[in-house]
């Protein structure tokens with residue numbers, strides 16, 4: 485097959501990780517989910533998903549954490565292909581190859597990212613021409629975080645996090661992410677939140693005006709002062725060693741430290757790219773995490789590369 489033919493028969497989509505700069509969690513709903521005010525920011529750690537025609541649905545994955553990624557129909561990329569195919573009355577006869585750079589089960593929405601990427605890739609490969617609204621609808625069915633992976637940038641997620649309002653960001657923010665050994669289960673962290681807050685009055689989750697203003701102005705010092713994550717006590721309760729990681733990043737000069745979403749990745753906002761390099765080196769040297777990665781935000785959402 486010539487290179488031109490190959491390009492026509494494969495679609496590659498690049499998709500970002502996220503950090504939650506505010507995660508306000510309400511009381512558990514009757515359906516088991518929690519209403520949120522979830523301020524998502526897409527960051528420059530990316531997975532790539534390539535879709536190619538195949539006799540049947542297959543998933544492969546490469547990358548340092550590939551062994552921890554399921555390759556069956558529970559993979560969110562596979563689920564995306566199945567849902568899209570069902571909606572169009574066709575079979576999901578596609579091979580999905582994931583190049584994984586986003587930490588697995590790390591609170592950075594890596595599985596959601598692959599779901600959004602596979603959806604976009606299959607839509608292009610199969611020539612379906614779905615509208616943005618149709619794709620967002622399938623994303624919401626796949627998971628609460630999946631719509632944001634499609635749109636990227638910055639957005640406020642309400643409901644269970646799937647109803648998005650785009651947010652303005654006035655500049656680049658620089659981050660360091662400390663990647664932990666092993667993951668944390670998102671339902672387990674929400675369950676621990678319920679246990680820790682049992683009997684307490686839980687306010688309606690609302691977006692912080694100070695945080696939205698800090699994003700708008702692009703001011704990292706103001707954003708650092710406004711970062712909050714209501715799931716952090718639950719993640720730290722399940723993984724007490726996270727306290728040492730947070731302390732190591734703060735001691736190294738980060739403007740602020742917090743758990744990324746349900747964890748166990750920890751996020752450090754720093755003042756610029758040079759500070760990101762030095763904080764990452766200090767975190768690695770501290771021995772409190774498996775590895776430290778630098779990134780900046782906002783990053784674009786799922787994008788067809790080729």
Ligand SMILES: C[C@@](CO)(OP(=O)(O)O)[C@H](O)COP(=O)(O)OP(=O)(O)OC[C@H]1O[C@@H](n2ccc(N)nc2=O)[C@H](O)[C@@H]1O
Pocket residue numbers: 504507516517518519520522590591592593594596626627628629630643644645670671674744745746747
């Ligand atoms: C916590 C967050 C923060 O962005 O992400 P991670 O940090 O894990 O990536 C999200 O709320 C995770 O979203 P996502 O991982 O898509 O969750 P889903 O598949 O929709 O739900 C998995 C489970 O998480 C719990 N869940 C999820 C979302 C929500 N608003 N309330 C919940 O209680 C429920 O127990 C649900 O069964």
Ligand SMILES: Nc1ncnc2c1ncn2[C@@H]1O[C@H](COP(=O)(O)OP(=O)(O)O)[C@@H](O)[C@H]1O
Pocket residue numbers: 552553554558559560561582587588589590591592593594595596598599667668670746747
């Ligand atoms: N494409 C995928 N990549 C990673 N994990 C996936 C994927 N599809 C399904 N999973 C499952 O989802 C779980 C959560 O993974 P992930 O989305 O990376 O973390 P988080 O929900 O903390 O952001 C994993 O433990 C894995 O079992």
